[in-house]
């Protein structure tokens with residue numbers, strides 16, 4: 476990780492606090508996850524856009540030598556925090572107290588564990604399948620990925636029923652999204668784009684009514700409005716990825 480780099484010479488006029496920076500991409504879902512947490516806590520930050528192709532920057536490689544991925548949160552003193560879910564939890568601890576004093580992580584250890592569990596689940600199972608729908612190079616691969624996403628959404632619908640306790644969000648609150656709301660919410664633009672790109676209505680009121688309502692409420696939060704990109708931008712970027720990386724018949 477990057478070394479501490481703060482130099483403080485003591486006297487003189489007070490300098491403005493150095494900004495928190497986020498190495499990321501405006502359309503990257505994992506970057507969106509980190510930015511949603513920063514927005515929820517009102518943390519001023521600069522998004523430093525990283526170009527991942529054809530080469531990653533030395534700055535990114537130095538900040539995240541382990542995974543070499545975005546996002547990376549760079550603290551004012553130069554220290555780096557990698558992995559989007561770790562960043563969200565760091566933000567929750569470093570800038571405590573949301574609008575109504577509710578944490579991004581619940582108070583109750585069991586509920587905290589559930590938010591972490593489902594966050595790991597979406598990263599391991601849901602997102603790879605959703606990504607694979609748009610980047611599949613055969614009809615068979617696309618059909619397989621679609622079935623996996625639908626199965627994952629069914630599980631998540633049940634999880635929502637169990638965790639939300641009648642509240643608007645997985646957190647069980649009506650005004651404060653929690654870790655898992657943010658962890659899943661960052662993929663909403665990709666879900667909306669998938670509808671446009673592949674004609675797939677994956678969030679359907681007939682099969683996932685709770686998640687449909689949740690997605691509307693999440694998208695209506697100030698943090699989501701400030702951070703989530705327009706679907707058209709994600710559609711255009713996905714088409715670029717398809718044209719660049721997906722060669723029909725290569726799988």
Ligand SMILES: N[C@@H](CCC(=O)N[C@@H](CS)C(=O)NCC(=O)O)C(=O)O
Pocket residue numbers: 503504505506527543544545546557558559560598
């Ligand atoms: N587990 C990581 C995943 C981050 C990730 O996959 N980021 C993508 C962009 S959305 C990336 O950096 N891809 C470049 C690569 O895989 O080399 C996290 O949660 O931060």
